[in-house]
Amino acid sequence: MADFSRRRLLGGGAAVLGAVGLGAAGAGVAVATRVSERMGANTVEPHGVHQAGIDTEPQAFATFVALDLRPDVDRAGVIGVMKVWAEDTRRLTQGVAALGDTEPELAVDPARLTVTVGYGSAAFDASASAAARPTWLRPLPSFDIDRLEDRWSGGDLLLQVCADDPVTVSHAVRTLTKSVRSRASVRWVQRGFRHAVGTRPDGLTMRNLMGQVDGTVNPQPATPDFDRQVWNAGEPAWLAGGTSLVLRRIRMELDTWDELDRPAKDLVMGRRQSDGAPLTGTAEHDDADFEMVDDHGIPVIPPESHVARARPRSADEQFLRRAYNYDDDGAGLLFAAYQGDVDRQFVPVQKRLAEHDALNTWTTPVGSAVFLIPPGYGPDGYPGDALLEN
């Protein structure tokens, strides 16, 4: 426990972290978060109470990679994978080539690179930690709307690699997967994008490929709401500061969606596509008024609209969305939701939407995966050290 506490402490704040010598390679790496005039030089701190890439302002590009552990990998093997990933992450996020990096010239522009590591259910069995596995770490219940394909679902481990440059993401994904290939094989890769940096004025909510403003009702990092929704409070204790990722690949049926006229689309959503405002309001961030009726007594926001069905019925039913567009192999949304407890926060909302949501006619879930995101780690730690070294 002494070691555990020291590690947590070291990981606990950027203020205590200075330049870190990286040993044999001799490269000094400043781990404090830096913002540069040149976008490519911007860095995000990899160490802390939480893993980076969740409360990080979303980067323009995200690649999600699921890996399966090879059958002979045991607890020591899982720890080995994690230590390699932590070391690669320390270096790559600061613009330093990984150890043994064969294309070090592709590592020099971190562009706010973050690497977020997740554990699938099977990683707990492999590491002889099944007793420590939260009950929510399992596939979601099956829903009638699902048309799930194995090639986009499941996985023993997750890498979420985000940056503002696609070459940086590509190189980091290759490096991280290559580093562990004796122990884990790639199960699927899903690539997502938002607007490139500089395309739009800062601070706008993203638009998805249906054209909708997507992600308006989201908690703001470093607020009590965010902390309550996203970070696990310690159930189980070792998970404090961690979270979960539910990744749903949601195909958009754009051809039929485009047959609707604009008023019909807005009624399906309960928001206006033009500015993202609820049908009862005038600006994107106005609260939706689900009680408002028109002159005929008809609700302005239809009860079967997406926003009406998605509306949380209790404070528990909230979580962080950090979605990305995809347009390979169909087009749609990589819907990434982060919450401290999947069963309590995510599942009730998804159940309600699956039972009825006007939008379901034009969206089809084709992939689904659930991962536990361990807490952050310090300069001597790795993702999951709180689980595997206590």
Added chain:
Amino acid sequence: MADFSRRRLLGGGAAVLGAVGLGAAGAGVAVATRVSERMGANTVEPHGVHQAGIDTEPQAFATFVALDLRPDVDRAGVIGVMKVWAEDTRRLTQGVAALGDTEPELAVDPARLTVTVGYGSAAFDASASAAARPTWLRPLPSFDIDRLEDRWSGGDLLLQVCADDPVTVSHAVRTLTKSVRSRASVRWVQRGFRHAVGTRPDGLTMRNLMGQVDGTVNPQPATPDFDRQVWNAGEPAWLAGGTSLVLRRIRMELDTWDELDRPAKDLVMGRRQSDGAPLTGTAEHDDADFEMVDDHGIPVIPPESHVARARPRSADEQFLRRAYNYDDDGAGLLFAAYQGDVDRQFVPVQKRLAEHDALNTWTTPVGSAVFLIPPGYGPDGYPGDALLEN
């Protein structure tokens, strides 16, 4: 011919182009090239002697789409496709939604969008223009190194859509393909990327996913070399100002490539990966000295190296490269070469490389397509009007 000349003249220079009213929609579109403080607002002029997207400084993202004409499409049908694409291009490149655009909110950030249209061989048959088809408009000769797949090869028509924002590219591709779907179906889509704007200092040559500096020996736009290599001089006459595109999908065998050490890689290429300089020089743009030998009389640049084999044997054997990385379905390079005459300029170099090139062990052509790129067009014209309306 009077109409032809007028159109050519109008297309001939941005200086004569002012604001253009777009009719029913009432949107005013300034077609002069604009550079804005916000990257997303930057525009590229769609009209001119040449189509845009070739002498345009390469944008960060490119999607190449091949389409096949439906069997019943005749000359009028081809003209119809081209007129729709020209109109969509006029609007989308200036940040104006296409006519009937169902997601107009995704059209507001052109981010230097260009749309470049190509004709495959079959488009000449469909448009009853076979007599006007250059002899070089056909599949490349087959090479022993080829492992071509139909899913990345051929096509009756080409759309090359480039911009600095991936959402803009995605929306433009959807709009352009949807606009013509009664007449043409998508055969394949290939997506490529370079570094995002702002990642690196301006003016650096791109790096490919092997980490190599890629594209050093390229003509500079608006120079005699560029004009001579890229723009067809009028063989046949209607093609003056047009060019051709050879698109090769070249898979990189990164796993085995990474087994080579750095000196071996540099000998395979004849250039240093670190800075792109030829092995006989000290800076990227130094001329390679193929005569230089070391103390043992051995050529410093191996005769079987990639640069030695690729070196033009005559002034004819030169062309413009405008390549993009890909990392879906394997990783590699979308090698895009533009030249006035495929047979005279491209084929001799490709033959020599196919016969022997040290790099061949680690690269595999898996797709190949040849398109004619018609000359540019004016505000009343369309790609190929010089062919179809003379």
